[in-house]
Amino acid sequence: MYGEQYGLPRPLALVGLEAAPAPAVRGGGGGPIGVAVAPVRVGTVVDRAESVGTVRARDSVSITAKVTGIVTAIRFQEGQRVREGDQLVDLDAAAVRAELDQARALFDDARSQVIRARQLQPGQSIAAQRLETLEAVARQAEGRVRQAQARLEELRVAAPFSGRVGLRQVSVGALVQPGTLVTTLDDISRVRVEFAVPEVFVARVREGSTVTARSTAFGDRRFTGTVAVVDTRIDTNTRTVRVVSEFDNADEALKPGLFMTVEVVLSRRDDALLVAEEALDPLGDRNFVYVIRDNRARRVEIRVGQRLQGEVEVLSGVQQGDHVVVRGIQRLRNDAPVRVTETLTRPTS
Numbered sequence: 001m002y003g004e005q006y007g008l009p010r011p012l013a014l015v016g017l018e019a020a021p022a023p024a025v026r027g028g029g030g031g032p033i034g035v036a037v038a039p040v041r042v043g044t045v046v047d048r049a050e051s052v053g054t055v056r057a058r059d060s061v062s063i064t065a066k067v068t069g070i071v072t073a074i075r076f077q078e079g080q081r082v083r084e085g086d087q088l089v090d091l092d093a094a095a096v097r098a099e100l101d102q103a104r105a106l107f108d109d110a111r112s113q114v115i116r117a118r119q120l121q122p123g124q125s126i127a128a129q130r131l132e133t134l135e136a137v138a139r140q141a142e143g144r145v146r147q148a149q150a151r152l153e154e155l156r157v158a159a160p161f162s163g164r165v166g167l168r169q170v171s172v173g174a175l176v177q178p179g180t181l182v183t184t185l186d187d188i189s190r191v192r193v194e195f196a197v198p199e200v201f202v203a204r205v206r207e208g209s210t211v212t213a214r215s216t217a218f219g220d221r222r223f224t225g226t227v228a229v230v231d232t233r234i235d236t237n238t239r240t241v242r243v244v245s246e247f248d249n250a251d252e253a254l255k256p257g258l259f260m261t262v263e264v265v266l267s268r269r270d271d272a273l274l275v276a277e278e279a280l281d282p283l284g285d286r287n288f289v290y291v292i293r294d295n296r297a298r299r300v301e302i303r304v305g306q307r308l309q310g311e312v313e314v315l316s317g318v319q320q321g322d323h324v325v326v327r328g329i330q331r332l333r334n335d336a337p338v339r340v341t342e343t344l345t346r347p348t349s
Contacts, residue, residue: 032339035328037292038276039345040318045272045306048263049205051243053195053213055258057186058246059161063088065176066154076183078168082159089157089170089182096155100148107141114138163187164252186256191249193225195262196240204266205230211245213260223247223254227264273318274311276344278326280304290325290332291318292340297325299334 069091076088117131159165166184170176193213197205209227214220225247234241243264247254254260281288287304290297302317318324325332326344 032337033331034341035325035338036342037323037340038326040275040322042320043274045269045313047266049197049201050263051195051197053193053260053262055254056192057188057256058190059187061185063182065180068177071170071172071174076165081164083162086159091155093155096152103144103148107145110138110141188249188252191247191254193245193260196242199234199239202241210265213262215260273314275314275324276326277312279324281329292323297332297336297338
């Protein structure tokens with residue numbers, strides 16, 4: 001009226017600004033909000049502890065000579081698989097065999113004298129003391145035979161258990177001394193992987209727990225074993241406990257000394273409740289989700305457990321079958337009316 005009376009233009013506030021809508025309020029009116037939801041499902045959650053370890057052979061030994069001698073034969077090929085008791089190296093045994101032959105001859109003679117003396121003894125043709133002396137001589141002769149046999153056995157270098165021999169360290173004609181390395185022997189049909197875990201897991205690592213190991217040498221291949229031994233002591237410097245796990249290695253792919261990354265299963269829950277990770281609405285150190293009930297979004301606080309790929313374990317706050325909002329959370333407030341536009345069945349991330 002004022003502007004029209006004096007010929008002035010109307011104020012800008014009166015030229016359409018009074019018709020501008022008020023800014024939208026989160027979860028305000030305007031009808032139900034379209035959202036995408038996903039059901040709370042039951043799944044398997046596995047808690048793991050990760051570490052690094054080194055492969056060890058189940059049985060491993062350095063084959064060495066016991067006595068001084070000349071190598072006369074090598075009876076194995078490098079890398080060959082051998083059985084327990086297989087002869088690996090022969091040392092010159094000519095002198096010892098001669099001693100054994102002599103000892104056997106003396107033993108045979110002493111035994112024959114004892115037999116004749118026992119035949120004469122009932123008729124008192126020979127004194128009992130004489131018979132005892134002959135028997136003592138026979139036992140001494142038998143002892144010398146056994147001694148020569150033991151010396152002969154020492155000249156035979158054999159495999160103490162079944163396994164695979166390593167590189168040859170001696171040649172035919174070489175003079176070896178006690179302790180001279182001949183080769184190595186490893187039983188890797190079953191191997192051990194040793195690793196350490198923090199002391200906070202000591203109560204959860206048990207014999208028989210599943211262990212998964214992998215190495216960059218084998219790409220995506222995973223090896224599965226079990227915990228065999230948990231050390232009885234905790235390292236006071238590192239605050240860790242050593243764990244020994246065992247793996248079947250029928251194809252002998254795992255070699256002693258190989259570096260491995262291992263994961264040990266601490267617990268397994270087959271009835272864990274899982275929600276899509278997108279459904280979380282965090283506030284500080286608390287977590288909330290919007291549960292659809294009676295076509296309204298109810299904001300519910302939950303307690304989060306293990307995080308998986310695209311999903312989160314829920315320890316409390318929701319139940320199996322509840323539908324939670326995964327898209328459109330930014331526009332919601334507690335008890336806002338909603339309209340479900342899509343129901344997802346799998347994690348989207």
